[in-house]
Amino acid sequence: MQLKNVKLIYLREMRDQLRDRRTLFLIAVLPLLLYPLLGTSFFQLTQFLQKVEARVLVVGTRQLRSADWLPPLIRDNRFDxxxxxxxxxxxxIELYSPRDFPDLADDLRKGKSLPIAGAAPQASADEAAFDAAAKQLLDAGKVEAVLVFPNGFEDRLRDVRQALVQRKAAGATAFPEPIILYNSADDKSQVTQLRVDQILRRWRNEVTAENLTASNVPVEATTPFELRPRDMAQMQQRQAAVWSKVLPFFVFIWALTGAFYPAVDLCAGEKERGTLETLLTSPALRREIVWGKLLTVMTFSVVTALLNLGSLGMTGKFVIDNLSKSGAFGATEAMTMPPLTSLLWLAVALVPISALFSALCLACAAFARSTKEGQYYLMPIMLVTMPLMMLPMSPGVELNLGNSFIPVTGMVLLLRSVIEGQFALVLKFVWPVLGVTLICCLLAIRWAEEQFNRESVLFRESERLEIGRWLVHLVRDRQATPSFAQAALCVAIILITQFFVSLSAGMTGEFDFAFLAKAILVSQLACVFAPSILMTIMLTREPAKTLLLERTPRWSHLWLMAVLALALHPVVVAGANQITKIYPVPEATEQIAESIGSALDGAPHWLAALALMALLPALCEELAFRGFVLSGFRHVGHKWWAIALSAVAFGLVHTFLHQKISATMMGMIIGYVAVQTESIWPCVLLHTIHNSLQLSIHKLAQTAELNPSSPVGVLFGGESPLLYRTPSVLICAAVAAAILWRLHGVRYSRTVEEQLEEARQRQDSPLLGA
Structure with missing residues (x-):
């Protein structure tokens, strides 16, 4: 790859994009205008809300006027x-009385005859008439709430006061309860109800104070002590905590948006304009073209994020300062801009994140047939990245080793720690975060290069989807093996089926072996086996080739798989222990594992448990993921992409996080075995022995506890079993690596896409002319 060509392509694309008024508007003009307009709209909305008055109808206030000892609730037709x-x-808050509504006055006056809580119901007809009248006023918007002091409210207050003065219990069984009627479907009515509720609670406290004073009881007796929380964080720390949650989210969102639209224009837009062919016929390599376009998209992504950050910061500071000066929301201290060092760290973090988002957007845009289709891909990208950016905003999510391995999330948490000044924590986890981000960037860039290297992707023609003709095409024009889209659809169907089956299959009885057997049979046969077999029969011309059943396996391969399974077991257990340290097992997961172990102990025969937990999942999952799914994914053009994608799909179908990670790693090994041996049976054997060992070790560990000095006790018992010590694990790992390396020399059949990819790599190799 020549940097001179990359530079020329970069300058060409930058010049074309800067000539596009739509791009300039989205990148430069919109960020500078959007937030000031939002701030202006916010102030106008605030002024509008300040002018809005709430109207409350009060029924039964005459009962309060004869009691001179009551604190004032209403003065001059307003609450005190x-x-x-x-x-x-x-x-x-404006108050109304029933006489203000002449047409409903008679029905509204019946509200004061409503019974108090605990009393016998009276005059149900009067209650119905009053409710209908109140509802009519609320629905018409004439009032936002109706406050009712029911029948006997004053008498009940007097009884409570006298009982307190005379030091005896009140006769009634319940305290008087004013009623607030409101419309929960109306936001204004809800706010009014909350305001009236606060007023009545404060008035009730004053009534309580009057009663205590009349009975010679000090008011302080009701509150013997006060809680005084003291926030030890400084103002700068509190503000940094606010900025650390807001800034990374907005910056990354705008980095993604700033990368998407230029990428669509640089790829799908050039397809429509007919200029992509001219660029591809130039002396520049495809990789150089990708890197030139990638740098262009990255530039616009970074500039968009920085402009939005500056506009958001200045507008936000202006708005918050004005709200703080006016005392709105109880604000007591003005918000300041974040430290300059925080902004510099944000700018530094933008580079790898923009590279990641730019590569993803570039690959999706290259796949699109037109700009209209390319714009549809923004939503799937947002659905994938948004949860990763919002997860750090959840309570309790902090930067640790486990979270640092999550793409995008680790970077957001790292920036939060930097802005909050937790530099010791940052230095501890900065390398895992940067390593994961770099790997994701390289994979995304590689994916974009793959899209540009495939002529069938770059020169796809736009088409209209007709459901009937498309269904006929799927059956009539079936290929020997499934396509990439059909394999991805199979994975989606399996995941969705598992989701609904798990929701509908609740525990109705004891969790025993019979219940476990039913659950596994349904999960494997209905959710995994059935979709893959049905799609194989309906969508492929050669089911045996699709499911890797076409060739008889070699006996040497079967023996190697048996040895490989035995060698991998200590390595897998050691890896599972490391995963548990990074992601601690939740207590609920441990309880489920104990329940499954207890259910297996109740199996009628241990062979039945092995068949259920080892053989059946191995057979169903291998036919699905190393058969149909892997055969479809191999059309991407490289076997390692297919193996990795099928391994990730295999991990997703497992229930718990630790299972997902372990299954993904094991799926890489089994997928490699499937490609090299071209037979499903070595995979089934490896999978079966691996599952059987997981179950058998549990039995052996129980035997080891009974006799620790026996060979079984030395190998599997105690706190540090001999089989799982570091030297044993390293020896087993070396044996497994040697077996896999031996499979590396086996010749296997390439797909058409893999042959084209190998030919292209030989053509692009600098050794070709040697």
Whole structure:
């Protein structure tokens, strides 16, 4: 790859993009105008809300006027000013009485005859008439809430007061309860109900204080102590905590958006304009073209994120400062801009994140037939990346070794720690985060290069989908093996089927071996085996070739798989222990594992447990993932891409996180065996022995506990079994590596795409002319 060609392509694409008014508007103009317009709209909306008044109908206030000892609730047709937490609301709540609604006055006056809580129900007809009248007012928007003091409210207050003065219990069984009627479907009515509720609670506290004073009981007796929490964080730390949650999310979102639209224009747009063919016929290699376009998309991604960051910061500071000065929301301290070092770290983190997003967008845009189709791919990319960016905002999610291995999430958590000043934590996990981000960038760039190296992708013509003709095409024009899309569809069907089956299969009885057997049979046969076999029969012309049943396996391969399974067991157990250290096993998962172990102990025969837990999953999962799915994924053009994708799919169908990670790693090995041996049976044998060892070791460990000095006890018992010590694990790993290396020399059949990819690599190799 020549940097001179990359530079020329980069300058060409930058010049073309800067001439595009739509790109300039999205990248430069929109960020500078969007946030000031949002801030202006927010202030206008705030002023509008300040002018809105709430209307409350009060029924039964005459009962409060004869009791002189009651603190004032209503003065001058308003709630008393002393009852408001925010005095501004005193003039915004207007009170009405039943006589203000002449057409409903008679029905509304019946509200004061409603029975108090605990009393015998009275006049159900009056209650129905009152409810209908109140609902009519609420639905019409004439009032936002109705406050009712029911029948006997004043008498009940007097009884409670006298009982307290005389030091005896009140006669009634319940305290008086005012009723607030409101419309939960109306936001304004909900807010009004909350305000009235706060007012009544404060008024109730004053009534309680009056009663205590009348009975010579100090008011302090109701609150013998106060809680005084003290926030030891400094103002700068509190503000940094706020910025650390907001800035990385917005910056990464705009980095993704800034990369997507230029990528669509540089790939799908050039297909429509007919300029892509001219670029491909130039002396530049495909890789150089990809890198030139990638640098262009990265430039726009970084610039978009930085412009949005600056505009958001300035507008946010202006808005928050004005709200703080006005005392809105109880703000007591003005928000300041984040430290300059935090902004510099954000700019540094933008480079790898922009590279990752740019490569993903470039690959999707190259796959699209047109700009219209390319724009549809934004939603799937957002659905994948948004949860990764929002996960760090969840309570309790912090930077640790396990989270640092999650793409995008680890980078967001790292930036949070940097902005909050936790540099010791940053230095501890910076290398895992950077390593994972770099690997993801390289894989994404490699994927983009793969898209540009495939003529069938670059020169696909636009087409209209007709369901009937498409279904006929699937059956009539079947290929020997499934396509990549059909393999991906099979994985999706398996996952969706498993999801709904797991939701519908609740535990209705004891978790015993019979229940476990039913659950596994349904999961394997209905969710995994049936979709893959049906799609193989319906969508392929050569089912035996698709499922790797065409060739009889060699006996040497079968013996090697048996030895490989035995050698891999200590390595897998050691890896599982390391995974447990990184991602601790939840207590609920441990309980489920114990329940499964207890159910297996109740099996009628141990061979039945092995057939259920080892043989059946091995047969069904291998036919599905090393058969149909791997055969379809091999059309990507490289066997390692197919092996990796099928391994990830194999890991996703497992239930728990630790199972997913272990199954993905094991899926890489089994997928490699499937490609090299071209037979499903070595894979089934390896999978069966591997599962059987997992179950048999449990039995052997129980035997070892009974006799620790026996050979079985030395190998499998105690806190440090001999089989799982570091020297044993290293020896077994070496044996497994030697077996896999021996399979490397086996010749296997390449697909057409793999042959084309190998030919292209030989053509691009600098050794070709030697």
């Amino acid at each position: 000013l002393q009852l408001f937490d925010q005095p501004d609301w005193h003039d915004k």
